[in-house]
Amino acid sequence: MARVALTVQMVESAKPQASAYRLHDTKVPGLSLRVLPSGVKSWNVTWARNRDLAIGKYPTVTLESARTRARRKLAEADEHGAPLALLKSKPKDLTWGVYLADHYKPHVLATAKAGAATVANLEAQFAHLDDTPLTGISRAEFDAFKAARLKAKIKPATVNRDLDRIKAALQQAVNWELLAVNPLAGVKRIKRDIEQRIRYLTKDEEKALRKALAARETLAATRRESGDAWRVERGYEPMGPIVGYSDHLMPITLLALNTGLRRGEITQLKWADIDLAGRRLTVRAGYAKSGKARHVPLNSEALQVLTDYRKQHTGKGELFGIASVKTAWAGLMREAKITGFRFHDLRHSFASKLVTRGIDLNTVRELLGHGDIAMTLRYAHLAPEHKAAAVEALID
Structure with a gap:
């Protein structure tokens, strides 16, 4: 994550890496350019911790246009608590199953190195949410899932990976303005004891x-x-x-x-x-x-x-x-x-x-x-x- 006064040349020359990264603009604090491994570049505006909104893709949206949009969104967030686009009514009938199949799956298969494995895991572990609206997914829902997984002797590291995957999926729904906030944004990973037994050769x-x-x-x-x-x-x-x-x-x-x-x-x-x-x-x-x-x-x-x-x-x-x-x-x-x-x-x-x-x-x-x-x-x-x-x- 770099913080610089972005220029057109910087934006144009930003190259994709093995994982996504961001260039943060110091001229309009809150504006960032996200560069995906696929080469896609998108503008995002952040107005609070874990509160982020996509406002367009480069080069369709130029640097100056992105700054103008970001300033408008930040002003709306300052006055209303969030950009007005997020305060409008959302598609309440969009279920997890439909979202995963029609929205997130094509996206992650195209942009993530392990996209197929990610989708397979989400489909297998969260099938019970298929008929649940995105707005109905809650921390309590995941806590029940976590408890059941741990009771079945699933390792905490595996449950943590489950959490990482579904949090990322829901955050993308927020980025696409299909969800106002990520309901699992505050859920923390299970802390593992760093003094756990280490098996090594005698x-x-x-x-x-x-x-x-x-x-x-x-x-x-x-x-x-x-x-x-x-x-x-x-x-x-x-x-x-x-x-x-x-x-x-x-x-x-x-x-x-x-x-x-x-x-x-x-x-x-x-x-x-x-x-x-x-x-x-x-x-x-x-x-x-x-x-x-x-x-x-x-x-x-x-x-x-x-x-x-x-x-x-x-x-x-x-x-x-x-x-x-x-x-x-x-x-x-x-x-x-x-x-x-x-x-x-x-x-x-x-x-x-x-x-x-x-x-x-x-x-x-x-x-x-x-x-x-x-x-x-x-x-x-x-x-x-x-x-x-x-x-x-x-x-x-």
Whole structure:
């Protein structure tokens, strides 16, 4: 969010990014230009906290026209509490189901990266609201939904995502002047305990994991050798020994263990994101959870893994070309005899190792790509000796 005295050149040159952003005009406080990932630019006016109204799209509405409209809307809000357009009668018979199908679904499919998943979730989780007018949706309605989800043992993080999706949908209805105010604007996400248990590999578990990975590679090499012997005996061309790794599992596991990348970040990596000479990889903004690009240095093991893996690839396109490691991971955990450990927990293992070895939490936050230090503070308890040293410094 930038605050500048907007010019025509600034508006014209504003480029779309991985997520929507706004340029706020200092000449008419309250006026902003919203730039969507799709490239659509729209003018909005804000007159109070969480009170926002779309007043036109650029270039149909020019900068000066937008300023004129914004001043008028702000004057109306000052006199009446809200722009007059919002105080007029709304289509009271517009139900959630109709709004979702006819208005929000086409919009989100066209503008959001995960639009299809968002719509599928809204349709599945809020089907009970299909016949409810938008004006009839209330905080009490969502509280009842939340209570039922939690009672069904749905994780708070999942319920929070439910809330985020429906709040965004209702806010868009406000932007389109189909709803006067967002009834869920003040509903807060469930706070999760930052001291929740963090599952990470013990030293013995890491040894077992590495042993299982090596055994898997050895078995694949043995099978290839046996298969080639069978082919030669029958006059077929042998496939030759495996160069690099037998498949994706070992390199993707070791890369996660040494970089702390999320599964979704790793599976979307491209060879263009890998700089072997510079010993770093780049997580692009388009697939980073935070929506911000970050550069992650490669330690010696991660560098060797990618160097070896490169031998069996062209070095173009996707790094791994897979969407999931679920089946292969489950088999690996059985072989390693490790229980209750998800692929995502490799990220916790990466962070835990850094903290226990004295790396400061802000550096850990940057490496993990956390937008909020509160997420990184979950690992603070793993370095009690640093806390002890800090309070000991008070003694003369």
